[in-house]
Amino acid sequence: xxxxxxxxxxxxxxxxxxxxxxxxxxxxxxxxxxxxxxxxxxxxxxxxxxxxxxxxxxxxxxxxxxxxxxxxxxxxxxxxxxxxxxxxxxxxxxxxxxxxxxxxxxxx
Amino acid sequence: xxxxxxxxxxxxxxxxxxxxxxxxxxxxxxxxxxxxxxxxxxxxxxxxxxxxxxxxxxxxxxxxxxxxxxxxxxxxxxxxxxxxxxxxxxxxxxxxxxxxxxxxxxxxxxxx
Numbered sequence: 001x002x003x004x005x006x007x008x009x010x011x012x013x014x015x016x017x018x019x020x021x022x023x024x025x026x027x028x029x030x031x032x033x034x035x036x037x038x039x040x041x042x043x044x045x046x047x048x049x050x051x052x053x054x055x056x057x058x059x060x061x062x063x064x065x066x067x068x069x070x071x072x073x074x075x076x077x078x079x080x081x082x083x084x085x086x087x088x089x090x091x092x093x094x095x096x097x098x099x100x101x102x103x104x105x106x107x108x
Numbered sequence: 109x110x111x112x113x114x115x116x117x118x119x120x121x122x123x124x125x126x127x128x129x130x131x132x133x134x135x136x137x138x139x140x141x142x143x144x145x146x147x148x149x150x151x152x153x154x155x156x157x158x159x160x161x162x163x164x165x166x167x168x169x170x171x172x173x174x175x176x177x178x179x180x181x182x183x184x185x186x187x188x189x190x191x192x193x194x195x196x197x198x199x200x201x202x203x204x205x206x207x208x209x210x211x212x213x214x215x216x217x218x219x220x
Contacts, residue, residue, distance in 0.1 A: 032206050043111075043211050043214070051206060098152075098153075
């Protein structure tokens with residue numbers, strides 16, 4: 001069965017520090033991986049898709065099939081990055097699966 | 109472009125009752141998925157509809173059902189409500205799953 005693991009429930013950093021939100025997955029096949037973000041009192045929204053290889057709000061994520069990881073990174077955290085981040089996996093006939101989320105707090 | 113709209117925002121129901129939740133996707137999005145979000149289990153996939161057909165289904169009992177209309181609007185129904193069905197129910201639409209979802213604000217269901 002496919003699985004998405006976000007090992008950290010909470011990540012606390014200071015403004016300007018690098019950020020890495022970890023996501024590991026288990027899936028047999030070609031996964032479609034996503035990062036979603038939920039800011040306080042807002043709806044869940046798509047941040048990144050691995051197929052796009054894009055950078056959004058300074059965040060990037062690289063799919064590492066060897067390590068089955070899709071970590072989210074940003075070189076310099078900003079206070080407005082404070083939010084809940086979810087890694088998600090879908091593909092083929094498998095049911096879409098979300099990780100439990102990591103709460104990122106960026107201190108001034 | 110209007111976002112994903114879910115109605116109602118809040119519901120309180122009694123055990124044993126049934127409930128219907130509604131979702132209007134973004135115009136042009138043919139895929140509509142439903143999720144249950146609880147503090148204990150996180151986000152769990154209920155089902156996905158695409159062009160009025162259920163394309164995928166999560167591991168929920170048959171009390172949870174859904175449908176999609178020709179205009180892509182979707183409804184989900186929960187019959188014989190249990191206390192454990194109390195949750196935030198999220199609807200998400202997409203042109204196709206590989207593009208990722210646009211989520212609605214959710215319907216907060218409380219079963220008493």
